[in-house]
Structures are given as C-alpha cells and as structure tokens.
Amino acid sequence: MSQTDQSLAAGVCDPDSGVCALPGDSAALPGAAADRPGPGTGLTRITYVTDPICSACWILEPAWRSLTERYRDLIDVRHVYGGLLRGWQGFHDEGNGIRRPEDVAHHWDEFAEISGQPINSSVWHSDPIDSSYPPSIALAAVRLLAPEHEETYLRRLREELFLDGRNIAAPELLERLVVELGLDVASYRRLIDNGEAESEFERDLVRTHELGARGFPTLILEGPDGRVVLHGWIQPERLENTFLTVSGATRRTAVSSLDEATDRLGTGTSLEYAALTGHSVTDVEGLLTRAGATSRPAGRGKAWSPRPRNRH
Incomplete structure (x- = not known):
C-alpha cells in the first residue's frame, strides 16, 4: 500500500488545530468558509465527516451533543465516514514518533489533557486496533438497516473505545452493539457478508474526497442563511454560534433540569x-x-x- 493510499493512524492528530488529518493534507485545511446558501428545506443540514476512532471527533462530543440535543428538530445530520486508518502495514510517522499502535496512546492522552474530555488510551497497549474500516463498515450496515439508529450506534462505538478502552474493530463487539440496539442481527450479518455495507462505506470514502474534507472532524453546515465549513475541535459556543448564523434560528437556553x-x-x-x-x-x-x-x-x-x- 502506498503512502498516498494509506490513511493516517488514529492518534496522529494535531493538538493545536484539533484535527486528525489525512496524509499530506494538513496544510490544506481552512479554518472556515462561508459561501452558497443551504438546502432550502427549512432545516439546517450538517454533514459530519468523521471516523469512529478519531480522537479529535471524540473531544468534539461535548459541543456536538449540546448542539444536537437542543436543536434536534432543526437539524438534519448526515454522517460520512472518511477512513482514518486503513491499516498499519508500512505505516510510519517519524515526525510524531509513530511506528507502532502503542505509540498512539500519548497523542490521545495529549488530546484529553488539552480538552478536558477524558480518553482511555489503554486499547493501544492491550488490544490495538488494526483498522478503522471494520467499524466504519458496520456503521454503513446500520445505516442501510435502520438509519434512525446510525448516530446512536456511532456514539456507542465511541463509548466502548474512548471510555472503556475496547477494540471496536472486533466483529463480536460490533455485533453485540447491534443486538443492544434491538436490530435484526441476521439482516446485519447479511449486509456485511454480501458486501453491501462495504460498498456503502466505499461511497463514503468517495464522498469524503468530493467534499474536500482532508481531516476529521469536518462539519459542513448548510442552512437557509448560508453555508459554513468547520474543521477540527471547536468549543460549544463557537459551534452553536455558527449554527445560529446559517440557520437563522433563535438561541435556546441550556437544559436547566x-x-x-x-x-x-x-x-x-x-x-x-x-x-x-x-x-x-x-x-x-x-x-x-x-x-x-x-x-x-x-x-x-x-x-x-x-x-x-x-x-x-
């Protein structure tokens, strides 16, 4: 596998920008852009380009959950999985001292320290993740099977990894979470086995490049009042203000109860x-x-x- 084709290892992220970038493209990430109008549906569409093992995406969760829980009725979320880690074969990142999976742990610890969002980095020592493709394909299967459960499944994967230090590329874990959500396991297995889920994920990889997203998280907000692209870890206030700008919505108070x-x-x-x-x-x-x-x-x-x- 060439360096061009190889996706960046999960923990090779920049704590200063809060971005997990694909190889060779860190300089290509703009801070934000506002241009053409949104989808014209009254809702604000947020296209979230992400990866289930992206540590920068995990530290975005406080801002992301606060926004989506308070403005859920005004938002249409579309997830796109960009393939952060194809595999470790031939991978090395001399600049960050990353040659082996266990080298990722200190990057995750750095992200936890600067953000305040806890991260359990033990997986890189106890049961290293070989690739982020299996959980991404599982997410594609859930999207095809029961799209209303896709975001919940993604959150559960992140909890298993970042809170409990479990290897979310393990097929038995991926299937266990499908059972916990009450989905049809036989249908899930069929989508995995017949390649439909993998094809869906491959469409996401193409979409990632079409969108110009060269790092995670990338949030594309398209609302009645405009379009804004955000990259990297951002604070809750900035994400909310950006949403209000493109949506024209009225600010809602924090949840008091x-x-x-x-x-x-x-x-x-x-x-x-x-x-x-x-x-x-x-x-x-x-x-x-x-x-x-x-x-x-x-x-x-x-x-x-x-x-x-x-x-x-």
Missing part, C-alpha cells in the same frame, strides 16, 4: 453534561452525585450513567 439532561445524554462525561446544562464541571459532578448517578473512571476523568427512574 438535570433529569432532562440525563434523559437526553444517558451515559456522558462530566464535560458533556456541563456543556448541555451550562454548569461548571465541578458543579455538574456534584449534581449528578446527589441525583444518584454512578461514575466510573475513564482515563483521567469520569463517565456518568444516570440512575434509572420509575416512569408511570
């Missing part, structure tokens, strides 16, 4: 709950503790699972 926040997020990090509610990390951790939520270590931070509530 912790019960509502836990209903919307479910499992989440302290930073994700803070972004959605407008509280500081310290305050939101206190609120979650008093509400009976359970926490577990995730890297140097915490992941929270709310206490189930009785519903009548």
Whole structure:
C-alpha cells in the first residue's frame, strides 16, 4: 500500500488545530468558509465527516451533543465516514514518533489533557486496533438497516473505545452493539457478508474526497442563511454560534433540569453534561452525585450513567 493510499493512524492528530488529518493534507485545511446558501428545506443540514476512532471527533462530543440535543428538530445530520486508518502495514510517522499502535496512546492522552474530555488510551497497549474500516463498515450496515439508529450506534462505538478502552474493530463487539440496539442481527450479518455495507462505506470514502474534507472532524453546515465549513475541535459556543448564523434560528437556553439532561445524554462525561446544562464541571459532578448517578473512571476523568427512574 502506498503512502498516498494509506490513511493516517488514529492518534496522529494535531493538538493545536484539533484535527486528525489525512496524509499530506494538513496544510490544506481552512479554518472556515462561508459561501452558497443551504438546502432550502427549512432545516439546517450538517454533514459530519468523521471516523469512529478519531480522537479529535471524540473531544468534539461535548459541543456536538449540546448542539444536537437542543436543536434536534432543526437539524438534519448526515454522517460520512472518511477512513482514518486503513491499516498499519508500512505505516510510519517519524515526525510524531509513530511506528507502532502503542505509540498512539500519548497523542490521545495529549488530546484529553488539552480538552478536558477524558480518553482511555489503554486499547493501544492491550488490544490495538488494526483498522478503522471494520467499524466504519458496520456503521454503513446500520445505516442501510435502520438509519434512525446510525448516530446512536456511532456514539456507542465511541463509548466502548474512548471510555472503556475496547477494540471496536472486533466483529463480536460490533455485533453485540447491534443486538443492544434491538436490530435484526441476521439482516446485519447479511449486509456485511454480501458486501453491501462495504460498498456503502466505499461511497463514503468517495464522498469524503468530493467534499474536500482532508481531516476529521469536518462539519459542513448548510442552512437557509448560508453555508459554513468547520474543521477540527471547536468549543460549544463557537459551534452553536455558527449554527445560529446559517440557520437563522433563535438561541435556546441550556437544559436547566438535570433529569432532562440525563434523559437526553444517558451515559456522558462530566464535560458533556456541563456543556448541555451550562454548569461548571465541578458543579455538574456534584449534581449528578446527589441525583444518584454512578461514575466510573475513564482515563483521567469520569463517565456518568444516570440512575434509572420509575416512569408511570
């Protein structure tokens, strides 16, 4: 495999720009661009070019979840999977000291430190990921099978990897999450085995290049009032302001009720709950503790699972 064809290893990301770039294209990423109008449907379409093992995409989650949970009825999200790691054969990145999977861990630790979003980097030592293509193909299968569950499946993959340090390229894990979502496993297997899911993913790879997305995350926002392209990790306020600019929507307040926040997020990090509610990390951790939520270590931070509530 040539260096041109090889996608960048998962942890080879730039902490300063917050971008996981494809090879040779880091200089080609503009900060933002505003040009032609959006899709004209009244909704704002957000095309999110990403990869399930992209650490820069994971640290975007507080901003992303805060936006999509508060403005869900105004947004049409389309995910495009760009293929961050085809494989390790022949890969080396001398500039970042990356020759082996275990070399990625310190890059993830750097991202966690600068962002405050916890990352469990242990997978690169205990059960290294050989390629991001298998989870991307699984996501394509879920899209074909039950598109309304695609985003939830992507989130669950990210939780398994970045919070629990599990290898999300493992077929048994990919299938287990399909079962957890209540989807038809036989149909999922058929889409994997007959190549339909892989073909769908290959269309995403073509689409990534057509869109000019040479790094992850890339967010293309197209609304009634314009079009803006964002690259890399950005703060919640900037993402919301950009959305309001292209959508013409009225700003909505943060979610004030912790019960509502836990209903919307479910499992989440302290930073994700803070972004959605407008509280500081310290305050939101206190609120979650008093509400009976359970926490577990995730890297140097915490992941929270709310206490189930009785519903009548």
